[in-house]
Amino acid sequence: MIFCPLYSGSSGNSIFASSDKAKVLIDAGLPGKHIEKALEHIGQNAKDIDAIFVTHEHTDHTKGVGVLSRKYDIPIYANSATWEAMSKTLGKIKTENIRIIENNYINIKDMDITSYEISHDAAAPSGYSLSHKNKKACIATDLGVFSEEVSNHLEDADVILLESNHDIQMLKFGPYPYNLKRRILSNVGHLSNDDCGKAIINITNSKFKKIILGHLSKTNNYPELAYQTVVNVLKDAKIKLDKDLCLSMAKRDMPSNYIEF
Template identity: 40%
Template sequence: MKLAVLGSGSKGNSIFLETDNINLLIDAGFSGKKIEEQLKKIDIDICDIDGILITHEHGDHIQGAGIISRKYDIPIYITKESYEAGLLKLGKIKGENLRFIDEAFWVGDSMVYPFDVMHDAERTIGFRIEESSGSKVAIATDLGYIDNTVRESFKDVNVMVIECNYDYHKLMQCSYPWDLKARVKSRNGHLSNNDCARFIKEMYHERLQKVYLAHMSKDSNDPKIAIEAVLDELLRHGIDISVEIANQDICSELIKF
């Protein structure tokens, strides 16, 4: 299994995942051109993408999905609720390339387990993906609350991609109007640094190799504050693993797990 975060934040989100015989995008929240450029940085041709998995219908997750699907004849895997809510952003998708998802399904050699998370979209899901050789990754980039469904989906994975959106004090001090601040910190909003840190500690096991901190706010967070919050929590419990901030504009390295 190989993974690279093409970009993550309020301006766009997309993750590349390669398993034994398939290449997937998880979300396509940039322009088609930008996604193609980011893939080239890790030596991946967009024509080799086998499918696009969509977490929810917000623009920073589906902006380029319809364009890429039409141009390169790539199937989109999306819940019916997100498709209907994001239809105007997606545009027309060929019938054979529109795959509605609800329960676990196979894509090539990999089993994909969608799971519901709490977020202020029509429906938001995360993904747990297991390849036939046994490697596992769990991804949840927009969620306001960790419930038992999320915990179960992140059990025993080799790689975590988890939201680390805001620092509480910076959120309270930033220029957001109060209703937006309230939405961000609600159970249907986003995950704070401290909640993210505690969740990583809770999910840690000896086969966990890498954690990506995703969807970090540029207004109510700071990379230094976020990484310190996470590493302090982990080190306090004797946990030493690789933690990387998923950058909004810089594609991460393609790493094999």
């Protein structure tokens, strides 16, 4: 499989993944042109995308979904509550490209996609696990809490994009209005750097994982701080980098971590 976050952060999210035969995007939260450019950058072409999966209706995950579907005739997959919440903002979508995920499972060619519930302030937000043969990649961002359900899906994954959204002190003392701070810190908000580190302790086991930290806040975090905070939490738990797991950062503005596994 190939797994590559094209963009990751509060300003827009999109992830490319492929198996031998299937090519998919998870979210397309930037203008279509940006997604096309990012795909080109990693040697892919938007016309070859078989499906776009949507995690939830917030615009940092959906901005380019409608445009790409119309331009390249790509089916869009989401659960029914997410469809209801996002359909107005997507614009006109061909009936046959409106695909509703039922029973949390979809198969695209030789790729199996399972969705799972995440805790976030959207209609019915989902994480996704993508598998092919015995390989598995998971997306877990926009998490108010790191639930047992999410943990169960992640513990046997090879590659994980995990949220490390904010530094709690930067958020608390930063410029956001009080209500927004409370929303982000709530159990339907976003995972802090500290909580991200604790989440990783939870899923560290005999299965070696490549973990990519992503969905960083532009205002309340920066990559070096996120990385170091997580490393410190792992060190305290005696988890060894590159032996127990490997850690990297997703980039906000360009493709990162092109992982073949």
